[in-house]
Amino acid sequence: MAAVPAIPSGQEPLVATTFAEKLRLGISDALVITRRSLLRVPRQPELLLGFTIQPVMFVLLFRYVFGGAIQTPGTSYVDFLLPGILVQSIAFGSTVTGVGIAADMQQGLIDRFRSLPMARSAVLAGRTIADIATNWLQLAVMIAVGYVVGFRFSTSVPDVSAGLALLTLVGFAFSWLSALIAMGLSSVEAAQQASFIWLFPLTFVSSAFAPPETMPEPLRTFASDINPFSLWVDSLRHLFVGTPIGDEVWQGLIWAVGIIVVFGPLAVWRYRKVSTR
Numbered sequence: 001m002a003a004v005p006a007i008p009s010g011q012e013p014l015v016a017t018t019f020a021e022k023l024r025l026g027i028s029d030a031l032v033i034t035r036r037s038l039l040r041v042p043r044q045p046e047l048l049l050g051f052t053i054q055p056v057m058f059v060l061l062f063r064y065v066f067g068g069a070i071q072t073p074g075t076s077y078v079d080f081l082l083p084g085i086l087v088q089s090i091a092f093g094s095t096v097t098g099v100g101i102a103a104d105m106q107q108g109l110i111d112r113f114r115s116l117p118m119a120r121s122a123v124l125a126g127r128t129i130a131d132i133a134t135n136w137l138q139l140a141v142m143i144a145v146g147y148v149v150g151f152r153f154s155t156s157v158p159d160v161s162a163g164l165a166l167l168t169l170v171g172f173a174f175s176w177l178s179a180l181i182a183m184g185l186s187s188v189e190a191a192q193q194a195s196f197i198w199l200f201p202l203t204f205v206s207s208a209f210a211p212p213e214t215m216p217e218p219l220r221t222f223a224s225d226i227n228p229f230s231l232w233v234d235s236l237r238h239l240f241v242g243t244p245i246g247d248e249v250w251q252g253l254i255w256a257v258g259i260i261v262v263f264g265p266l267a268v269w270r271y272r273k274v275s276t277r
Helices: 019-043 045-069 077-093 095-106 109-115 122-148 157-182 188-204 219-226 228-241 248-275
Strands: none
Touching (some): 045 122, 077 188, 095 122, 122 157, 122 248, 157 228, 157 248
């Protein structure tokens, strides 16, 4: 029997033998997928237009059409509105994660990724990390539009930075949830529609656009006591314009971290199951 040729020095396959090595290789794989996802953005500018133009339209409509009819004692409506629009925009922007994963599944790229010697979690982690960058771009556009229509920060730089960090965390959390939903659907169109079906009621039945006190029961109870969107919006108002608040910031932080802790592993588990088909 012919001897098996030895692998030349320096060309040995990468095999992780320790947890630290597995972690390093997993991060490296995720960064490769992150780069791939970011390179797609300039080649598909319609993705950016979709989740930047729509929030701008919401700002203009609510500011100039509904703003005069909604009373927000102690705060101008534009200062009341923009934190709500920012949370809504970040949540809607997370649908890009699900749409991208659904497109990869439909085109057979998931099977190609599975054939490569890479961490199973890298595809999802890389996609969600890339969407953090697009979320930052979206936030920059929205804040610029907010300044044009009269919004102004009224707090310190550390408070504003904390608010932006909270928004980033919320967007990251919903990206994992969007990924999980997309992997249970059969097409890109279904992934896009499924996300908006549950996001619309959650964002509108909250303190984002009107005080919950003006809503009928049981919507007022849901918006005030149950819906985490109200926690995030109220936290942003406190951090951006200094409105009074209790412990909503910490509660909102716990909600965002909890979504990542619960739906992150579920998304990875679902990806492993889907990729074995």
